[in-house]
Amino acid sequence: MTSRTGPRIDLHAHSTASDGTLSPAELVRAAADAGLDVVAITDHDTTAGWAPAVAALPPGLRLVRGAELSCRWFGADPPVPLHLLAYLFDPAHPELVAELARVRAAREARGERIVDLLRADGVDISWSEILTAAGGGTVGRPHIAQALIRAGLVASTSEAFGPDWLGERYRLPKEDIDVFHAVRLVRAAGGVPVFAHPRATRRGRVVPDELIVELAAAGLAGLEADHEDHSPEERQHVRALAADLGLLVTGSSDFHGTHKTVRLGAFTTHPEAYERIVAEASGVTGIASG
Numbered sequence: 001m002t003s004r005t006g007p008r009i010d011l012h013a014h015s016t017a018s019d020g021t022l023s024p025a026e027l028v029r030a031a032a033d034a035g036l037d038v039v040a041i042t043d044h045d046t047t048a049g050w051a052p053a054v055a056a057l058p059p060g061l062r063l064v065r066g067a068e069l070s071c072r073w074f075g076a077d078p079p080v081p082l083h084l085l086a087y088l089f090d091p092a093h094p095e096l097v098a099e100l101a102r103v104r105a106a107r108e109a110r111g112e113r114i115v116d117l118l119r120a121d122g123v124d125i126s127w128s129e130i131l132t133a134a135g136g137g138t139v140g141r142p143h144i145a146q147a148l149i150r151a152g153l154v155a156s157t158s159e160a161f162g163p164d165w166l167g168e169r170y171r172l173p174k175e176d177i178d179v180f181h182a183v184r185l186v187r188a189a190g191g192v193p194v195f196a197h198p199r200a201t202r203r204g205r206v207v208p209d210e211l212i213v214e215l216a217a218a219g220l221a222g223l224e225a226d227h228e229d230h231s232p233e234e235r236q237h238v239r240a241l242a243a244d245l246g247l248l249v250t251g252s253s254d255f256h257g258t259h260k261t262v263r264l265g266a267f268t269t270h271p272e273a274y275e276r277i278v279a280e281a282s283g284v285t286g287i288a289s290g
């Protein structure tokens with residue numbers, strides 16, 4: 001349930017450490033300006049934004065350190081990609097560190113292959129311009145989308161994600177983490193795993209509820225229900241499933257700066273769910289507070 005009177009809590013936001021457009025320092029300042037009391041930094045497959053975000057925390061703002069892990073469910077053919085939010089895990093856990101590094105490298109290999117396909121079709125963009133624009137952060141399709149916009153081939157990020165471009169024709173899979181392995185690894189690192197936008201049919205295929213039942217048994221803590229990519233029916237479905245399984249529910253903006261239109265705090269998480277995440281975590285001690 002969105003809380004209007006209590007603390008305002010947004011548990012999913014990206015910075016330039018991945019495919020957002022605000023630096024980690026700018027992100028936490030923007031979160032304070034948006035009237036948030038708690039914000040989570042959840043860049044794709046990296047913790048590189050944590051330290052600069054902590055260093056820049058404005059007074060009164062609490063920061064939940066997290067990441068959004070690129071995962072895949074191999075129970076369907078072809079396997080279904082999905083995103084797992086992981087909160088407050090130990091960023092030095094050796095196996096998790098290795099998996100994140102592997103996925104980031106796989107993203108670069110896949111990005112370069114996408115650019116090769118585009119170039120073979122006469123599209124004049126370069127891999128080096130995309131790497132430069134990513135600025136050392138985790139590379140993703142939004143960076144390629146920006147190159148297509150700069151080249152005048154599409155007018156917007158959403159057009160770049162359409163079927164003629166990165167959504168289908170030039171979409172390549174990346175080497176993600178098996179989702180069961182990811183859930184167990186996040187728990188082993190003392191973190192709390194929450195399934196991001198699990199029902200977002202507008203992004204593509206989604207997993208069946210039976211998988212979520214199995215993930216709950218494997219250690220999944222919660223489901224992100226309130227998200228702009230969920231219809232009202234999808235939000236309600238996720239909420240009901242969470243209630244059945246005893247999972248917590250979150251609501252979050254999935255803010256990406258100007259790479260998306262959604263604003264910080266557009267969706268929020270009830271304080272009880274936030275408290276449960278904090279209580280279940282043992283990876284990083286304490287919530288960073290400005």
Ligand code: AMP
Nearest residue numbers: 019044139140141142157158161256259
């Ligand atoms: P990747 O992680 O490289 O597969 O790219 C996926 C990312 O692209 C997501 O995390 C979103 O930030 C972004 N994205 C996916 N679909 C869209 C869309 N339709 N419009 C804008 N951004 C999108």
Ligand code: ZN
Nearest residue numbers: 014019044140
């Ligand atoms: Zn993203």
Ligand code: FE
Nearest residue numbers: 068083196197
């Ligand atoms: Fe996501």
Ligand code: FE
Nearest residue numbers: 012014068254
């Ligand atoms: Fe995200």
